[in-house]
Amino acid sequence: MRLIFLGPPGAGKGTQARELAREWGVPQVATGDMLREAVAAGTALGREARTYMDRGALVPDDVIVGLIRERLSQPDAKRGFILDGFPRTIPQAQALDRLLADLEQRLDRVIYFQVSDEELLRRLTGRRSCPRCQSTYHLIFNPPQRPGVCDRCGTALVEREDDREETVRHRLRVYRDQTAPLLDYYRGRGLLATVPGEGAIEAIRAAIRRAAEVAA
Ligand code: AMP
Numbered sequence: 001m002r003l004i005f006l007g008p009p010g011a012g013k014g015t016q017a018r019e020l021a022r023e024w025g026v027p028q029v030a031t032g033d034m035l036r037e038a039v040a041a042g043t044a045l046g047r048e049a050r051t052y053m054d055r056g057a058l059v060p061d062d063v064i065v066g067l068i069r070e071r072l073s074q075p076d077a078k079r080g081f082i083l084d085g086f087p088r089t090i091p092q093a094q095a096l097d098r099l100l101a102d103l104e105q106r107l108d109r110v111i112y113f114q115v116s117d118e119e120l121l122r123r124l125t126g127r128r129s130c131p132r133c134q135s136t137y138h139l140i141f142n143p144p145q146r147p148g149v150c151d152r153c154g155t156a157l158v159e160r161e162d163d164r165e166e167t168v169r170h171r172l173r174v175y176r177d178q179t180a181p182l183l184d185y186y187r188g189r190g191l192l193a194t195v196p197g198e199g200a201i202e203a204i205r206a207a208i209r210r211a212a213e214v215a216a
Contacts, residue, residue: 002105056162120168
């Protein structure tokens with residue numbers, strides 16, 4: 001199963017990718033999570049990435065492609081993967097094509113999460129996440145059992161720097177300008193499957209399973 005989860009920030013890609021990766025026994029490859037880990041660890045990559053992330057801009061393609069090349073070459077990615085948050089630009093998608101050709105692999109499906117802008121703003125500005133296990137919550141739609149504490153591992157929840165309203169608006173513009181063109185790129189190859197990103201989490205998950213099974 002080699003899938004891309006494509007959609008705007010806040011569409012629910014991470015939430016669904018985490019569960020389905022576990023269910024299917026493949027890694028969730030989330031570039032945003034990988035970059036946040038590098039930032040937290042204070043590596044050179046993290047220091048560079050942070051200057052882009054904090055203002056809601058994209059990290060340069062060559063940095064991201066290097067990260068993905070290394071990750072997809074790991075043994076656990078041989079059987080499949082869910083790409084979550086990558087590719088985000090046409091050059092990234094082209095680099096992924098070359099990388100998969102080198103690895104003698106091919107994509108099975110690109111799952112597009114369709115969500116309205118108003119809903120994205122509502123979701124992103126109330127979002128809280130666990131800095132330790134990356135679980136995500138929402139103050140209104142999906143609060144943790146104990147306020148401010150992760151249900152899964154007990155760590156104090158944080159608001160992502162880039163989830164402030166101004167930055168969120170900027171991230172949505174960046175998505176529209178740089179990432180949305182990927183819809184046509186993958187539609188043209190017959191790989192695109194659209195799922196509604198609004199509604200009950202379980203119902204959305206079922207729609208993703210159906211879209212992915214057609215490809216399998
Ligand atoms: P995310 O958690 O996927 O919303 O990513 C958070 C931030 O990490 C983005 O706003 C970008 O600054 C950076 N980032 C994550 N994935 C990519 C990517 N594929 N290309 C460029 N920047 C990325």
